[in-house]
Amino acid sequence: MMDFKKKQKEQRTKSQDKSQKGKKTCNQKMRKPLKVVELFAGVGGFRIGLEGYPKKKDAAFEVIWSNQFEPKTKKQHANLVYKNRWPDANHSETNIEKLVANHLDSIPEHDVLVGGFPCQDFSIANRSHNNGIEGKKGKLWWAINSILEAKRPAYILLENVNRLLCSPSKQKGRDFSLILYCLNKLGYAVEWRVINAADYGFPQRRRRVFIFGVHQSTKLYKILKNTAPKEWLVRDGLSAKAFPVSSSGSLKNGLLLESKQVIMNHFLHQEVAFKKAGLMVEGHYYSIYVKPIYAKKD
Numbered sequence: 001m002m003d004f005k006k007k008q009k010e011q012r013t014k015s016q017d018k019s020q021k022g023k024k025t026c027n028q029k030m031r032k033p034l035k036v037v038e039l040f041a042g043v044g045g046f047r048i049g050l051e052g053y054p055k056k057k058d059a060a061f062e063v064i065w066s067n068q069f070e071p072k073t074k075k076q077h078a079n080l081v082y083k084n085r086w087p088d089a090n091h092s093e094t095n096i097e098k099l100v101a102n103h104l105d106s107i108p109e110h111d112v113l114v115g116g117f118p119c120q121d122f123s124i125a126n127r128s129h130n131n132g133i134e135g136k137k138g139k140l141w142w143a144i145n146s147i148l149e150a151k152r153p154a155y156i157l158l159e160n161v162n163r164l165l166c167s168p169s170k171q172k173g174r175d176f177s178l179i180l181y182c183l184n185k186l187g188y189a190v191e192w193r194v195i196n197a198a199d200y201g202f203p204q205r206r207r208r209v210f211i212f213g214v215h216q217s218t219k220l221y222k223i224l225k226n227t228a229p230k231e232w233l234v235r236d237g238l239s240a241k242a243f244p245v246s247s248s249g250s251l252k253n254g255l256l257l258e259s260k261q262v263i264m265n266h267f268l269h270q271e272v273a274f275k276k277a278g279l280m281v282e283g284h285y286y287s288i289y290v291k292p293i294y295a296k297k298d
């Protein structure tokens with residue numbers, strides 16, 4: 001563990017040195033793009049958002065590895081689309097659980113891990129099979145966790161249905177607590193926000209939770225830690241800047257429970273602990289109800 005942290009610190013110092021050197025000769029636009037790994041890639045929604053399609057010349061992100069696999073079907077339609085769109089992609093078509101168990105090393109080092117992990121076990125449309133993080137799909141969270149453990153990228157951006165915040169129905173908030181617990185253990189601060197595309201002028205009523213993790217080794221983490229949680233959530237954070245909100249509510253806050261086992265067995269919160277917007281730093285969570293601000297363009 002110590003060796004890993006030392007190695008990671010050395011790597012970060014080296015890349016910081018490089019970027020300092022770069023500053024003398026290059027302008028901002030010539031910065032190297034952040035290296036992205038796209039999990040549960042489907043037809044590449046994250047990739048299109050991050051790189052543009054066709055890829056922008058000055059894109060700030062570059063997907064260097066992706067993975068997609070649909071269990072129980074022979075024909076892998078999403079992979080056919082992905083490979084058609086990006087014929088030169090470094091794209092893996094293996095079940096991520098198998099890949100993590102046997103070939104974790106084949107995933108390259110990266111700066112950002114993104115993915116919309118399967119939602120069926122958290123989804124309201126699937127109430128009878130609502131097994132949350134213990135379900136067949138829900139347990140794919142652990143594949144993400146193993147990759148983060150091994151690679152510790154600086155940033156994480158995950159997406160799921162908003163019901164993830166209050167799953168499973170009999171222990172509301174348990175699954176998200178567990179996810180926050182894992183990310184905290186790995187040294188991430190986490191911001192989350194439920195965004196309804198329709199609130200920002202898109203022709204689709206779709207509520208999704210976006211989970212943004214920032215590793216403690218980054219400059220952004222220090223900024224986040226030194227900002228009041230409410231200001232981060234309504235003004236300074238990633239989601240607040242991209243999707244503005246206001247809030248007149250008060251922050252709900254608390255401490256994460258102390259172990260996985262305690263969370264799984266004794267999570268008996270009767271009310272939903274996690275509201276539409278929230279932040280977790282060093283085991284403390286803060287969450288608040290927010291209202292979207294959107295100025296309609298004519």
Ligand SMILES: C[S@@+](CC[C@H](N)C(=O)[O-])C[C@H]1O[C@@H](n2cnc3c(N)ncnc32)[C@H](O)[C@@H]1O
Nearest residue numbers: 040041042043044045068069070095096116118
């Ligand atoms: C919610 S969708 C993600 C959609 C994607 N963001 C897009 O833009 O198309 C989840 C994806 O995970 C894939 N998936 C499910 N189980 C998987 C597994 N064991 N290994 C890898 N991918 C899996 C599904 O086939 C599906 O495409």
